[in-house]
Amino acid sequence: MKVERQGWLKGMVFYIFSSLVVFFTTCQAVDLRFANYFPAPSMQSQVCEEIIRDIEQATQGKVKFRYFPGGSLLTAPRMYDGVVEGIADIGFSNIEYTFGRFKETELLVLPHGFPTVWVSVHVANDFLATYQPKEWKDVHVLALHTCPLYNIITVKKPVTKLEDLKGLTLRAIGYVAKTLAALGGTPRSIPMAEAYDALTKGVIDGLMSPIETLETWKFAEIAKYVTEIWPVGQVNVFYIVMNKKTWESLPPDVKKVFSEYPFVEKLAKMWNEVDIRGRKVGKEKGLQFITLSPTEAARWKAKAREVIDEYIRNMEREGISKNELENRLAFIKERIDYWTKRQRELGIKSSTGPEDLLVKLD
Helix, strand or coil, X not given: CHHHHHHHHHHHHHHHHHHHHHHHHHHCCEEEEEXXXXXXXXXXXXXXXXXXXXXXXXXXCCEEEEXXXXXXXXXXXXXXXXXXXXXXXXXXXXXXXHCCCCCCHHHHHCCCCCCCHHHXXXXXXXXXXHHCCHHXXXXXXXXXXXXXXXXXXXXXXXXXXXXXXXXXXXXXXXXXXXXXXXXXCEEECCCHHHHHHHHHCCCCCEEEEECCHHHHCCHHHCCCEEEECXXXXXXXXXXXXXXXXXXXXXXXXXXXXXXXXXXXXXXXXXXXXXXXXXXXXXXXXXXXXXXXXXXXXXXXXXXXXXXXXXXXXXXXXXXXXXXXXXXXXXXXXHHHHHHHHHHHHHCCCECCCCHHHECCCC
């Protein structure tokens, strides 16, 4: 009997101990490190903080974040690898900082004629859902998003026609740099965080950059001219991704919160608003906004098409047929048309685009 009682007591102790381990394990908050390279005061950083608050609240504290803005944990070029390696659980960055790594997704970075960033953010996620490029297999993608449309921002010389770009050195990276070269300018790859000093010192004459950077990166303090080239309609693709092991380890209810969170709508709204704010700051600082005539805009679009043709040739060498690439281009065009119509229906105004979508600030 004594042996049986001892065995029973040991069994009860083991059961209670095991139950307590399970209890405290399930009650312990999921600790996630969220890295972003944008400066903390920026709207891009603020939307990350909003996402953090929303998810912590929706999970009733089951998820806790440690937030690292301003490249304090991972710089933009290191972001993707840093997430894959587990340095950060979630990362926010731009695919053009690792140019050539996301070759299929870089199709979205070509000059497609996106009219607004609200449209381009939605099209990017439609593309991801439809084609699911294998280049993202090492992470769990929470959302793709895009910056607003690229324009020409200069310090000393206004650009009113293609010929004015000759002799100008502008900050541009990746396929944006290829477009600038096709248009006749000279691209220079400089990290955005270093561009302000480069402008101040005359290392570059300007940037091929979204209007939002007039505020976000304070370029309105230096620049004098903005040439609006939205008919070219080129954007850059950003991402918010999660470490794959982190994703797989999340409890089902937490996964559900992440899966149902409206990342796309929140990011589309943020980028749209930040670009409007950039335009407003530019106007307040007295920058001259230059609009291309329809004839001149057609010249720019024709030159920019060279970049798309080059992409097709390069991807054919990667094993994707021209027919498949043309189908993907047609898909993007169809989704641009769909989301442009949807933006009109919703009455959303933007900092770029045709007259009926353009925000009125005067």
